[in-house]
Amino acid sequence: MAALSAEVIGMLAFTLLAFYGVAGWALARTLRQEGEKVEILEHQDRMDTYSPEALAELREWIEENPNDPLVDDARSQYNECVEVLRQTDRHFYDWSDAEIERLDSV
Amino acid sequence: MADVPTKTARAEWGTRFGFLMAMIGAMVGAGNIWRFPYVMGNNGGGAFVLAFLTLLFVLAVPGLMAEVALGRYTNKGVIGAFRDVVGRGGMVGLGVVVLLVNIALMSYYSPVIAWTLYYAVHSLLFTFTGAGFEAEPFMNSLFGNAALMIGLHTIVMGSIAAVLGLGIRRGVERLVVYAVPALVFALLVMVVRGLTLDGAADGLAFAFTIDWAYLTYSDTWIAALGQALFSTGLGWGIALTIGSYLREYDDVPLGGGIFTAIGESSIGILAALAIFPIVFAVGVEPDAGAGLAFVSLVQVFPEIPFGGFVAILFFVGFFLATFTSGLLITEVSVTTISEETRFSRTQTVLGVCGGIWLLGLPSAYSVEVLDYLDFVFGNWGLPLATLMILGVIGWVMGPERLRLLTVNRNAGVHVGRWWNPVIKYVIPTVMIFIMAYFAWENRGTAELYGGIAVIVLFPIIGYAVMSVVEGRRGQPETAEVPGGDD
Numbered sequence: 001m002a003a004l005s006a007e008v009i010g011m012l013a014f015t016l017l018a019f020y021g022v023a024g025w026a027l028a029r030t031l032r033q034e035g036e037k038v039e040i041l042e043h044q045d046r047m048d049t050y051s052p053e054a055l056a057e058l059r060e061w062i063e064e065n066p067n068d069p070l071v072d073d074a075r076s077q078y079n080e081c082v083e084v085l086r087q088t089d090r091h092f093y094d095w096s097d098a099e100i101e102r103l104d105s106v
Numbered sequence: 107m108a109d110v111p112t113k114t115a116r117a118e119w120g121t122r123f124g125f126l127m128a129m130i131g132a133m134v135g136a137g138n139i140w141r142f143p144y145v146m147g148n149n150g151g152g153a154f155v156l157a158f159l160t161l162l163f164v165l166a167v168p169g170l171m172a173e174v175a176l177g178r179y180t181n182k183g184v185i186g187a188f189r190d191v192v193g194r195g196g197m198v199g200l201g202v203v204v205l206l207v208n209i210a211l212m213s214y215y216s217p218v219i220a221w222t223l224y225y226a227v228h229s230l231l232f233t234f235t236g237a238g239f240e241a242e243p244f245m246n247s248l249f250g251n252a253a254l255m256i257g258l259h260t261i262v263m264g265s266i267a268a269v270l271g272l273g274i275r276r277g278v279e280r281l282v283v284y285a286v287p288a289l290v291f292a293l294l295v296m297v298v299r300g301l302t303l304d305g306a307a308d309g310l311a312f313a314f315t316i317d318w319a320y321l322t323y324s325d326t327w328i329a330a331l332g333q334a335l336f337s338t339g340l341g342w343g344i345a346l347t348i349g350s351y352l353r354e355y356d357d358v359p360l361g362g363g364i365f366t367a368i369g370e371s372s373i374g375i376l377a378a379l380a381i382f383p384i385v386f387a388v389g390v391e392p393d394a395g396a397g398l399a400f401v402s403l404v405q406v407f408p409e410i411p412f413g414g415f416v417a418i419l420f421f422v423g424f425f426l427a428t429f430t431s432g433l434l435i436t437e438v439s440v441t442t443i444s445e446e447t448r449f450s451r452t453q454t455v456l457g458v459c460g461g462i463w464l465l466g467l468p469s470a471y472s473v474e475v476l477d478y479l480d481f482v483f484g485n486w487g488l489p490l491a492t493l494m495i496l497g498v499i500g501w502v503m504g505p506e507r508l509r510l511l512t513v514n515r516n517a518g519v520h521v522g523r524w525w526n527p528v529i530k531y532v533i534p535t536v537m538i539f540i541m542a543y544f545a546w547e548n549r550g551t552a553e554l555y556g557g558i559a560v561i562v563l564f565p566i567i568g569y570a571v572m573s574v575v576e577g578r579r580g581q582p583e584t585a586e587v588p589g590g591d592d
Binding site for chain 2: 003004005007008011012014015016018019020022023026027029030031033034037041047049050051053054057058061068070073074077092
């Protein structure tokens with residue numbers, strides 16, 4: 001194969017990294033996480049459903065929208081996550097004991 | 107929400123891998139194999155890749171997340187999902203628009219699958235490397251033989267009915283977990299074969315040289331936009347349907363957005379890496395569009411060592427790509443109609459596939475009809491369907507609610523507030539722009555009149571049908587979530 005210019009090689013490398021790197025990362029991460037979830041569910045049948053950041057956002061929204069038609073759904077999902085965090089010993093997201101301690105139902 | 111989503115005894119993907127392969131299998135179709143490589147080559151190579159990647163991350167990834175999330179949130183097909191969001195009444199007809207576009211799309215896509223099937227069978231017979239084979243007369247003999255085309259169209263729809271009839275896990279999932287990796291394997295072998303040929307470097311240079319000037323051309327961005335939105339299948343109802351079979355604890359953003367958009371585009375890149383080195387090594391035209399696969403490449407196979415086997419890999423892979431797409435496009439109608447009627451899945455599969463077969467006869471009979479429908483639905487039908495789905499999420503349900511309740515629930519990556527304006531403003535604006543752009547470009551033509559007919563008639567038909575249907579079910583309810591929330 002004849003020599004390729006540095007520009008073509010650079011673009012080719014960038015393209016391979018951007019597409020296969022990202023797709024490979026996403027595939028590996030999501031399959032690994034599924035494995036973790038299955039393991040947690042086999043161990044304790046229930047699993048925390050939100051990351052600390054996502055749960056904080058959910059709480060903020062519930063407090064800011066008390067009359068929203070979906071606020072009951074949101075509250076139920078929030079409380080479910082808090083309850084699971086309190087009652088289980090293995091968590092999917094990186095919750096510290098102090099963070100869980102500070103949580104209360106809404 | 108008029109109907110609170112309930113978890114029913116509904117099929118689910120058996121594995122995460124099955125869901126991911128279904129998403130990839132649905133989105134990777136003919137457009138990735140024959141269109142992506144030459145669009146890339148004709149629009150500045152590396153510059154096109156940069157424009158494409160930008161649009162993919164800004165539009166396709168967030169849009170796919172939204173569609174999958176709506177499916178998982180409602181656990182319903184297109185019409186049921188719309189009813190959950192807009193409440194009962196004629197407005198549910200917006201979901202019918204998506205369904206009608208899907209059925210129309212599949213009616214002319216089935217003959218395209220038939221072409222790939224015909225070429226796959228002939229590759230297995232080593233026709234393309236036989237003595238005296240001529241590519242163009244061979245293709246014309248297929249397109250000019252109406253009985254053969256209709257027969258192949260019948261086989262395709264019959265095969266799709268057979269797989270769909272087996273159900274989500276036993277039929278669709280079982281097929282896609284083998285078909286998609288087989289397609290990737292076939293293309294990889296072609297890449298290796300192509301790169302070892304003399305002249306392969308010219309092919310790579312054609313595809314990957316960066317011509318920065320192209321980033322200043324509107325045509326480059328329009329081409330990248332079309333490829334980023336339509337090759338990912340955003341807004342067709344497919345991602346919504348596939349998402350409706352997700353399990354409770356599954357993740358949406360990683361698999362439903364990032365992996366699907368980037369993964370299916372990776373197959374387009376793989377096709378470019380597989381095709382261009384071979385095409386340039388033999389010296390045929392790289393920008394022949396559909397002809398690239400059916401005329402140019404076919405002429406290449408006799409010229410390269412083991413060309414007969416490379417032809418098998420290419421055309422069997424090509425057939426798998428189109429067949430899995432057709433399968434999932436049809437599944438949108440099957441899921442939706444079986445939920446909306448009292449028919450069993452088997453009855454629905456037979457009815458839907460039979461209906462699509464009937465509607466597909468003109469496209470099977472005439473390539474001109476197929477081209478016309480492809481143009482009309484590609485430029486107006488699909489943007490309209492996308493506008494319906496993303497419009498309902500953005501302006502009725504509100505992206506913030508969907509993000510908090512579904513997108514970030516059990517998610518592997520956190521999706522921030524940046525997502526809301528993309529869903530509410532950016533994607534709908536882009537869809538309106540696409541329809542307006544192609545209307546201006548095609549003013550005074552039969553294509554535009556067809557597009558106007560779709561844009562005007564489909565919503566009217568949808569509204570009228572659902573007004574009657576919902577009226578029979580009971581008094582129309584007002585949606586409980588009026589207006590967007592952000």
